[in-house]
Amino acid sequence: MSASTPIAADGPFVDPSIDSIHPCRACPVRSLSICAALEGEEMSRLADIVVVKNHAPHQTIFAEGDEATDLFNVTGGTVMLYKLLADGRRQITGFLFGGDFMGLSTGGTYAYSAEAITPVSICRFPRRRMEQVLDDYPKMQRRLFNMASNELASAQDQMLLLGRKTAKEKLASFLLTLSRRAVRRGQPDNPISVPMGRADIGDYLGLTTETVSRTVTQLKTASIIRLLDGHKIHIADRETLEDLAEGI
């Protein structure tokens, strides 16, 4: 599953020896990640410096304020990024899935903490060496810039959500975002997998556990969603959910 243990070639046209030189070639999320811009030599430059690591649930990957020595690419599982206030109040700034990138920093330290929600596998790139690769391959630099721009756009959506949406609108937006992101990873748009707990959802949406639970119940009672086994939610009435999310 991870890039450090290349999977056997799954088609006759792929030379297995290539995989041993470019373990990233077998990466299940390459097309989604920073690595999508790369071919041959560029990819091997990245493969040379990457370190693959697995993390168990609740494990901290890095903490806010740590020296920002690495950049990361999530290849599988779910990660959350969060910031804390002095008294323990927490704001989750993002959930990351396979293909997502993290570790951008300013001022030499991470601006947020990262923790595994499910078992997670992560490619870790030493920042120093990564910067050299970026200098040599402007295409990668461009790609990274585009990813940062996308993140910025969703951060702005999240500000609108946090500042101006009601609890019901927040939940609706959250579920639709999960669905759309699942599609980008090549998964079905319905039902959606919701691996994080009510408390995490609350800390992402600026709500309490209880309000998240009540609001999910409301959506369920209104037949807009159905709760399935295995942390899955079926979107029964997407149109209503979309209207809710847009504040209509």
Add this chain to the structure above:
Amino acid sequence: MSASTPIAADGPFVDPSIDSIHPCRACPVRSLSICAALEGEEMSRLADIVVVKNHAPHQTIFAEGDEATDLFNVTGGTVMLYKLLADGRRQITGFLFGGDFMGLSTGGTYAYSAEAITPVSICRFPRRRMEQVLDDYPKMQRRLFNMASNELASAQDQMLLLGRKTAKEKLASFLLTLSRRAVRRGQPDNPISVPMGRADIGDYLGLTTETVSRTVTQLKTASIIRLLDGHKIHIADRETLEDLAEGI
């Protein structure tokens, strides 16, 4: 004041003819902006494509959903960026001052609207041509990436504020941010200029006009700030304000 009307050389070592080739050389915010990374030829490439424009208060510079044809650099005045919900609820996602950059987009359209709060002067770079310049000068690409990373970090701070801070903590954070940004522009850290109205502050902090007003009054009554003429606020007790902002 604007880059289109170069100011006379202010020292004996500057050849005035250079200014006419590089109008940006006289730009008062060059050291803060995307242009800081540039010298001689690179700057003249930018100068060739830049269009300088002024905007009156309340004028819309671009609207969410417009085709994203340009990138912008604010050289003077105050701009706000905002997103709207269907029923008119508004979230201001940022205030921009001299040296700040805007117009990054994904999917070909602007993700937010931009409106002048005070009289504003703005350098406008056609995106198409800008991208060519970026391709030729990786240093600029890098600079732009760093600006996006910084914006991302402050977006995350803003999420923490919107999701988890109280009205008093929000106001304290806001005033300190204004003060710190004034310093970065070479202005005094105190008193701070607050050019936007209570309604705009509210829509930035996820509060109503009335709550902003009441909270400012509280801070004033507690002798933490003093209101001065001309939309200025004096920070009388910075330490208490900082503690408030951090939720202590």
Add this chain to the structure above:
DNA sequence: TGTGCGCTTTGATCCAAATCAACCGGCGGC
């Protein structure tokens, strides 16, 4: 110099979501 408009402040009341509290139900360990 008066007038009117827009912004701000202040007051009274309301309400969505937080808090406080109890209970349910599944699951892992003994």
Add this chain to the structure above:
DNA sequence: GCCGCCGGTTGATTTGGATCAAAGCGCACA
């Protein structure tokens, strides 16, 4: 199989900030 724990749900009550309402107060303009 029983117990204890943890996550989720539901209920009762509280509350911070919203909403509704009405003055102040400049400031532009006639």
